Amino acid sequence: MTTSPLTIVAEFRIPAGNRAHFLELCAYDSAHSVADEKGCQRFEAISPLDDPQTVILVEVYDDEEAFEAHLATPHFKVFETGVKELDAELVSLRKAARMAPVA
Template sequence: MAETLTIIAEFGTTPETYDKFLEMCYYDSERSIADEAGCLEFTVLTPQDEGNTVVLYEVYTGRTGFDAHLQTPHFQKFSSAVRDLKIEQRSVRFFNKRSS
């Protein structure tokens, strides 16, 4: 049985940090898709009615694919930006998708 891991992470910014954080999200997304065999999808979403919110939709081959993502240089850069820009991590949810 194949299993993928989907992560939905929601972040809050300020008007001053929104563009910089969004740029970092796109960078992390592009590098994840290009450099990681375990990353199947990485989409950056911005809700229409919440101007300072960014949602990341990520799909990995499983927990090992996600754990490998956490060790990459681009994720480390993203993580530093979250800290340095004082981005609010509102929620991070993990979902398993099983198929036969």
């Protein structure tokens, strides 16, 4: 089974009063990831329509190495610090491989 590209699905629970600021952090991290990291193909923040306190990040990287490089970037460090300051809870982080379409 291939792990290239690598999809990251990270689910967060956000206190109601911190949602807007958390989404700003997501937008900052997303913009810098796609623009500054050659191995980041896609980075989106989504939220279930019936659960605004849940935010799910869907990120696609060339491979595991590109994801590990992402974790070392200055913009990720800003995001990581913000997560702590906003009392956001990481509910789950899953790594997935694309099964279809086959490249």
